[in-house]
Amino acid sequence: MPEQSPFDLTEGDPFGPHTLPYGVFSTADAPGLRRLGVRYGRHVLDLGALPDALPDVVPAAHAALLAADTLNPLLAAGRPVWQEVHAAVRTALTDPAHRTTVAPLLRPLDDVTLHLPFDVADYVDFYSSEHHATNVGRIFRPDDAALPPNWKHLPIGYHGRAGTVVVSGTPVVRPHGQRKAPADAAPVFGPSTRLDIEAEVGFVVGTPSTLHAPVGLDAFRTHVFGVCLVNDWSARDIQAWEYVPLGPFLGKSFATSVSAWITPLDAFDAARTAPPARDVPPLPYLDDTAAEPGGLDLRIEVRLNGEVLSRPPFAAMYWTAAQQLAHLTVNGASLRTGDLYASGTVSGPEPDQLGCLLELTRGKGPYLQDGDEVTLTAWAPGPDGVRIGLGEVTGRVLPALEDPAGAPA
Ligand SMILES: O=C(O)/C=C/C(=O)CC(=O)CC(=O)O
Numbered sequence: 001m002p003e004q005s006p007f008d009l010t011e012g013d014p015f016g017p018h019t020l021p022y023g024v025f026s027t028a029d030a031p032g033l034r035r036l037g038v039r040y041g042r043h044v045l046d047l048g049a050l051p052d053a054l055p056d057v058v059p060a061a062h063a064a065l066l067a068a069d070t071l072n073p074l075l076a077a078g079r080p081v082w083q084e085v086h087a088a089v090r091t092a093l094t095d096p097a098h099r100t101t102v103a104p105l106l107r108p109l110d111d112v113t114l115h116l117p118f119d120v121a122d123y124v125d126f127y128s129s130e131h132h133a134t135n136v137g138r139i140f141r142p143d144d145a146a147l148p149p150n151w152k153h154l155p156i157g158y159h160g161r162a163g164t165v166v167v168s169g170t171p172v173v174r175p176h177g178q179r180k181a182p183a184d185a186a187p188v189f190g191p192s193t194r195l196d197i198e199a200e201v202g203f204v205v206g207t208p209s210t211l212h213a214p215v216g217l218d219a220f221r222t223h224v225f226g227v228c229l230v231n232d233w234s235a236r237d238i239q240a241w242e243y244v245p246l247g248p249f250l251g252k253s254f255a256t257s258v259s260a261w262i263t264p265l266d267a268f269d270a271a272r273t274a275p276p277a278r279d280v281p282p283l284p285y286l287d288d289t290a291a292e293p294g295g296l297d298l299r300i301e302v303r304l305n306g307e308v309l310s311r312p313p314f315a316a317m318y319w320t321a322a323q324q325l326a327h328l329t330v331n332g333a334s335l336r337t338g339d340l341y342a343s344g345t346v347s348g349p350e351p352d353q354l355g356c357l358l359e360l361t362r363g364k365g366p367y368l369q370d371g372d373e374v375t376l377t378a379w380a381p382g383p384d385g386v387r388i389g390l391g392e393v394t395g396r397v398l399p400a401l402e403d404p405a406g407a408p409a
Pocket residue numbers: 125126127128129132136137140198200232234243248343344345
């Protein structure tokens with residue numbers, strides 16, 4: 001069989017010219033050298049080499065951004081530059097006149113190592129699925145109303161730990177911590193026995209904002225560069241004991257996995273959809289009734305050791321990413337390039353649409369075992385019936401370390 005050209009994508013490939021996600025890669029011949037890349041089919045375009053190869057297509061002014069070893073300089077450059085770079089990449093990959101020049105810059109995906117694509121500044125996690133919040137409320141707080149009284153007035157969130165955001169493929173060591181079941185007399189310390197996943201979608205901030213200048217709903221596209229997949233690993237036993245009254249802490253800060261590819265926001269224009277009807281009118285800064293549809297029709301799939309566990313529908317999220325950003329900054333807090341905020345666990349109304357094991361097993365387990373591998377994938381409808389792939393976020397659970405907090409010798 002003749003070798004297939006990297007430009008001839010398989011029919012229905014979700015990484016065609018309408019997707020073009022950005023990442024960071026290295027190759028075996030220079031493992032210490034990280035380079036920006038764009039995924040095209042089963043190949044990665046070496047972005048750093050593009051300005052020299054195609055000076056008439058890529059503005060020379062962008063050469064330094066593209067030669068960086070992380071996406072942050074490109075993220076910081078702002079939306080007009082994102083659009084210029086995108087247009088140049090698309091031309092490079094789709095105009096047959098450039099094939100001979102571009103072909104040597106395409107590396108087979110199987111030959112590269114993918115890295116965390118951006119330096120994460122702040123990390124925030126929301127709680128914006130009504131189905132998830134209702135289910136978790138019933139399990140964690142059976143004597144209270146399932147949704148707290150503030151839930152339909154603001155997108156609840158908490159600040160997570162940016163330094164432990166890891167790229168897809170990074171193993172996750174089972175964390176140690178304190179836990180105490182209601183019937184226990186005292187807490188015990190040890191490896192989590194209720195390690196869980198949370199299937200989420202992440203939004204990556206490019207353009208920073210200034211202190212005291214809230215980012216309104218209409219400025220979402222100015223600031224948000226793109227979308228990734230997130231697995232917010234959660235130790236339910238640690239979480240249940242520690243979270244009152246300040247919220248999640250060590251039960252979630254040990255690792256948060258993100259996909260290696262960040263897909264530009266504009267790739268999801270055909271996937272925009274109206275969010276569910278809000279039965280409580282939001283305050284003006286969150287009122288999106290006059291705005292462009294803020295929901296996104298992303299179809300997520302959760303697999304445990306290869307077997308499909310559920311298919312959470314992102315279109316069912318109550319609060320949108322634009323509302324989350326407006327809320328995140330309404331007190332005057334500023335955004336930094338590389339801020340990551342995640343949607344919160346995505347769950348739909350059906351039993352096979354739940355985004356975590358806590359819900360899938362109604363709080364009874366089983367939870368993750370050592371050696372288990374969890375993979376989230378997703379796609380969205382694109383123009384003309386094509387699929388926009390979000391890649392995957394995968395991670396395997398490694399056994400807990402031996403007594404990491406043992407008494408000093
Ligand atoms: O309701 C709670 O006490 C806790 C909920 C979560 O663990 C969810 C969380 O991290 C936010 C989310 O992913 O929706």
